Amino acid sequence: MHGNEPAGVRALEAVFDRLAAEHLSVDGWFVGLIGNRAALAAGRRFLREDLNRVWVPERLADLEQGPAGLSGESLEQAELATELRPLLNGLAGRTFLLDLHTTSAPGPPFVLLEDTLPNRAFALRFPVPVILGVDERLRGTLVHHACARGATAIGFEAGQHDDQASVGRAEDAVWIALGALGLVAGSTRVDRARQRLERARSALPRYAELRHRHPVGPTDAFEMRPGFANFDAVTAGEAVATSRRGPVTAPESGLLLMPLYQQQGEDGFFLIRAVRPIWLRLSSWLRRLRAERYLHWLPGVSRHPDRPRAFVVDRHTARWRAVELFHLLGFSCVATDDGEIIVTRRRNDEVPDG
Numbered sequence: 001m002h003g004n005e006p007a008g009v010r011a012l013e014a015v016f017d018r019l020a021a022e023h024l025s026v027d028g029w030f031v032g033l034i035g036n037r038a039a040l041a042a043g044r045r046f047l048r049e050d051l052n053r054v055w056v057p058e059r060l061a062d063l064e065q066g067p068a069g070l071s072g073e074s075l076e077q078a079e080l081a082t083e084l085r086p087l088l089n090g091l092a093g094r095t096f097l098l099d100l101h102t103t104s105a106p107g108p109p110f111v112l113l114e115d116t117l118p119n120r121a122f123a124l125r126f127p128v129p130v131i132l133g134v135d136e137r138l139r140g141t142l143v144h145h146a147c148a149r150g151a152t153a154i155g156f157e158a159g160q161h162d163d164q165a166s167v168g169r170a171e172d173a174v175w176i177a178l179g180a181l182g183l184v185a186g187s188t189r190v191d192r193a194r195q196r197l198e199r200a201r202s203a204l205p206r207y208a209e210l211r212h213r214h215p216v217g218p219t220d221a222f223e224m225r226p227g228f229a230n231f232d233a234v235t236a237g238e239a240v241a242t243s244r245r246g247p248v249t250a251p252e253s254g255l256l257l258m259p260l261y262q263q264q265g266e267d268g269f270f271l272i273r274a275v276r277p278i279w280l281r282l283s284s285w286l287r288r289l290r291a292e293r294y295l296h297w298l299p300g301v302s303r304h305p306d307r308p309r310a311f312v313v314d315r316h317t318a319r320w321r322a323v324e325l326f327h328l329l330g331f332s333c334v335a336t337d338d339g340e341i342i343v344t345r346r347r348n349d350e351v352p353d354g
């Protein structure tokens with residue numbers, strides 16, 4: 001998706017080469033796609049606009065006609081949408097999408113996902129930190145588009161952009177996916193890949209949630225302080241960057257993720273916080289019970305007037321920990337300017353088989 005992140009492409013080439021060289025048969029469909037080919041050739045994140053922020057309904061409707069007459073990222077997106085459409089429509093059965101990325105900062109690999117039970121089940125096959133709630137902070141990602149169309153889709157961040165080790169980790173992720181989905185059976189590559197990623201995780205949390213995103217505009221003169229890596233601990237009030245308006249501080253304590261050390265990009269940094277495994281177990285249990293049927297009985301909670309899967313939470317009345325509860329139940333929560341939180345049940349959160 002990002003042209004300055006070639007590790008995923010190199011990894012896929014290596015996997016396809018090894019499948020051929022070792023005469024391994026694939027039981028199903030295994031498709032590797034290069035997202036932004038023009039940006040990849042230029043070694044840039046994107047040429048005109050970020051290809052991983054444009055998968056929104058209004059834009060997708062424009063692309064229905066195909067790539068004729070388009071240029072730049074519109075052309076890239078139309079070509080990609082054309083390749084993905086039959087897969088997302090179930091041509092090859094159930095579809096799993098693994099979106100391979102790298103970061104400008106160094107650090108160990110991790111997985112990012114929208115918190116649905118099928119996505120969780122897939123993400124847990126990768127022995128790396130699993131970070132929930134990406135859809136509340138970023139709009140228009142390919143992963144969100146695929147999830148909305150019924151696929152199971154997660155992002156895998158393999159390490160720093162130009163670190164040779166990132167290629168190996170992305171390759172490990174692809175082998176783990178092939179093994180987890182039963183596409184390749186009996187290859188020792190899958191076990192070895194799992195062992196390597198397990199070692200890379202060391203003492204990091206198994207689960208965390210995204211709590212904060214620092215947005216960056218083109219005139220902000222945003223500059224991260226040097227030396228941060230993914231998962232570095234920061235404390236509330238600590239100056240982590242500078243901008244035109246002065247120092248930029250961490251609004252709460254947590255672990256730093258994806259600090260921006262490149263020119264292009266609209267995310268300055270993210271903060272995450274570890275989640276205890278007991279909460280995830282409680283949460284899948286509550287979702288299986290379909291506890292959301294009773295939510296409108298809670299103080300400050302009402303059904304959204306025109307959106308069927310959504311509720312409106314009045315933050316002044318609902319002083320209890322509404323966002324935490326709705327997260328447990330599989331809702332994405334977005335605050336509005338007038339003291340309300342719109343919470344929407346994520347689609348395709350049905351319990352996966354097996």
Ligand SMILES: [Zn+2]
Pocket residue numbers: 001002005100101102
């Ligand atoms: Zn990326």
